[in-house]
Amino acid sequence: MRGKFYGIGVGVGDPELITMKAVKLLKNVDILVLPEAKKTEGSTAFDIVKDYIGENTQKLFLEFPMINDEDKKKEIRRNNAKKIEELLEKGNNMAFLTIGDPMTYSTYTYILDYLGTEVDVETVPGITSFNSVASRVNVPLVIGDEDLKIISLNSSTNIRKEIEDNDNVVFMKVSRHFNELRTAIKESGNLENIILISNCGKDDEEIHTNLDIVEKIPYFSTLILKKGGIKYE
Secondary structure, three states: OOOOEEEEEOEOOOOOOOOHHHHHHHOOOOEEEEEEOOOOOOOHHHHHHHHHOOOOOEEEEEEOOOOOOHHHHHHHHHHHHHHHHHHHHOOOOEEEEEOEOOOOOOHHHHHHHHOOOOOOEEEEOOOOHHHHHHHHOOOOOOOOOOOEEEEEOOOOOOHHHHHHHOOEEEEEOOOOOHHHHHHHHHHOOOHHHEEEEEOOOOOOOEEEOOHHHOOOOOOOEEEEEEOOOOOOO
16 A cells, blocks of 8 residues: 655744644654755754654655756656655655745655655645744734735845835845845845844744844845834844
């Protein structure tokens, strides 16, 4: 009998901020699928859930390198999906762990594109980075009739226009183009309307409201901009 494939969101750092359903599944699956950008890099997702794993659970590390060659990335994803299907065919129940939520900028969704339609899939949501950040600092993402836009910062992002067109903006993956983001925030007069959190929920968490003193930006960093102002002490 073919096993079942789960996509499990584990939040962004605090091991207590995952669902009871996720914990229950993690204790009973046969194999954990752990994506990593580089071989032997390890898995932040596993570090979050390691206390919830069954004693006999196997770990399968799959590499999803951050490269610009789109054809090569598709080939890697296809091959990884094939490995997963082969193990499912042997009757293994498998859980693909993902930081944050599986349906929000997640490698998990790429795997779904290549799995056969006969594979039984269940996705368990997790807390996104921007929800976690907003709760951490008690800052609402949206109020009343305000709008909200979530942006994965990249070289083609028109930062100034995004700030101009929206009441509230969440910038994710800000380490890519942080200097450009900081400049746009300054020039738009929104320096007092932001909060930046790196490694939210982890031991090395950092919270910034003054971008002028920020130098190094960790990969797991999210910035919230609210034109209506941010109250944080």
